[in-house]
Amino acid sequence: MFSYADEAFAFVENLDRLATPAAILDAMETSLSRFGFDSFIVAGLPGPGERVERVVLLKKWPAGWFEIYINRDYIRHDPIIRRCRNAVQPFEWADAPFDPKAEPRSLEVMNRATDFGMKRGFCLPIHGINGYEACISMSGTDLDLTSRTKPALHLMSMYAFERIRSHLNPAPIPGLKRLTGREREMLAWAAAGKSAADTGDIVGITERTVTAHIVSACQKLEATNKTQAVARALQYRLISI
Amino acid sequence: MTLIHAVTTHNKSLYEDQLAQYFRLRHDVFVSERGWEQLRRPDGVERDEYDNLNAVYLLALDGERVVGGQRLYPTALPHMMSEVFPGLATRGVPRAASILECTRYFVVKERRTGRTDCRLLAAMQEYCLEAGISAVTAVVEMWWLPRWQQVGFKVRPLGLPTLIENEPCMAALIEVSQRSLDQVRQVAGLRGSSLHRENAAATHYERVPHVAA
Known part of the structure; x- marks a missing residue:
């Protein structure tokens, strides 16, 4: 007999x-399908003005749905996302309230999702330290979503999330010194192809000062030159492009 | 600056004030705030049978003021997971001389956005590493799991989440390792130790044969 607990612990x-995000995606696909889920997304919650594409860590959504979701700016109207920001415990999509009359765009999100076979779903909010917010949201047409299966899904989701997060956002090597805001800024301009002189002009400081910040960043990142420092800063997500 | 003090049966006389604050804060946090009504006491002091000479408290002190704390208790003795929550650990309640149970963890409300949590978590790893402890068990609300994981703790589930007072909770085993200690320090930007041991020599005297002469 299929045991939810055994499935969850084995997962x-x-x-x-699992060494790659693709392998994690596969494992989630296999395990979640046993509960009737065929689509899911793992994402940070975007801040105001932040683009959804940037916060998605992993997804298996029906073809075309993500494009519609982005193009129609559904993230700003999605009742699941809204509830997720305030909820600590997992909830079913049906329990994410909205007013269909006053909030027609929210109704539109849910109706279009239904068109893509995503009528019922389960959302698991994640609140980390330092205000970090994320969620795993999953859906399918024939769900085994009961008080018996939810604990297993809850446990699996929390661990899957952590595995993905640590893959895509590897912790800096312990012992490395923290970069200052200015050092990160200089590396970000270098990553954008700017020379020290360009950066000085843009930021309004001398080329000499820019170079001093870069040298300091190189030491902290234990990098032999600017190129390696930029590579490491990207790898550790200290800067982004 | 906030430091985490290890308070044991050997140095507790140095912390009478802070321990009194600590037990009142436990009532404030767990009864008044969290609503664990069965712990309510008319004197506003929350203590239970595990507050005995086997307990070690890691208290977050800002000067004289207690801003957080946790209790460590030997799993070789009857403890909360074995006596109160054995049903949560369906994969077995770990019991060993090298495993402690962590209970009554809290940070006072106004310090929950700062680094006090990380200091307490780092101090737990540090205390255990020094004491030769290999793992710590705990029963916690599920929202703890991503927080632990984010600071680099390796956590093994001992059972599926179970509703307690309407909140999904789980029994878990946290590995003690230098790597986890390094990582929590890194995440919080903590330089060096947060753990302070007053009169640490007291435990050493215990090992001196007292029957001599």
Whole structure:
């Protein structure tokens, strides 16, 4: 007999052996399908003005739906996202309230999702330290979503999230010194192809000062030159492009 | 600056004030705020049978003021997971001399956005590393899990989440390792130790044979 608990524990233990985001995606696909889920997304919650594409960590959504979701700016109207920001505990999509009359765009999101076979779903909010917010949201047409299966899904989701987060946002090597805001800024301009002289002009400081910041960043990142420092800063997500 | 003090049966006389604050804060946090009504006491002091000479408290002190704390208790003795929540650990309640249970963890409300949590978590790893402890068990609300993981703790689930007072909670085992200690320090930008041991020599005297002469 299929045991939800065994499935969840096996999934959690297997995660440690998965080396790539693609392998994690596969494992989630296989395990979640046993509960009737065929689509899911793992994403940070975007701040005001932040683009959804940038916060998505992993997704398996029906073809075409993500494009519509982006183009129609559904993130600003999605009742699931709204509830997720304030909820600590997992909830079913049906329990994310909105007023269909006053909020026609919210109704539109849910109706279009239904068109793509995503009528019922389960959302698991994640609140980390330092105000970090994220969620895993999953859906399918024939769900085994009951008080018996939810705990297993809850556990699997929390571990899957962590595995993905640590893959895509690797922790800096312990012992590395923290960069200052200015050092990160200089590396970000370098990553954008700007020379020290360009950067000085843009930021309004001398080329000499820019170079001093870069040298300091190189030391902290234990990089032999600017190129390696930029590569490491990107790898550790200290800067982004 | 906030430091985490290890308070044991050997140095507790140095912390009478702080321990009194600590037990009142436990009532404030767990009864008044969290609503664990079965712990309510008319004197506003929350203590239970595990507050005995086997307990070690890691108290977050800002000067004389207690701003957070946690209790560590030997799993080799009857403890909360074995006596109160065995049903949560369906994969077995870990019990060993090298495993402690962490209970009554809290940070006072106004310090919950700062680094006090990370200091307490770092101090837990540090205290255990020094004491030769290999793992810590705990029963916690599920929202703890991503927080632990984010600071680099390796956490093994001991059972599926179960509703307690309408909140999904889980029994878990946290590995103690230098790597986790390094990572929580890194995440919080903590330089060096947050753990302070007053009169640490007291535990050493215990090992001196007292029957001599």
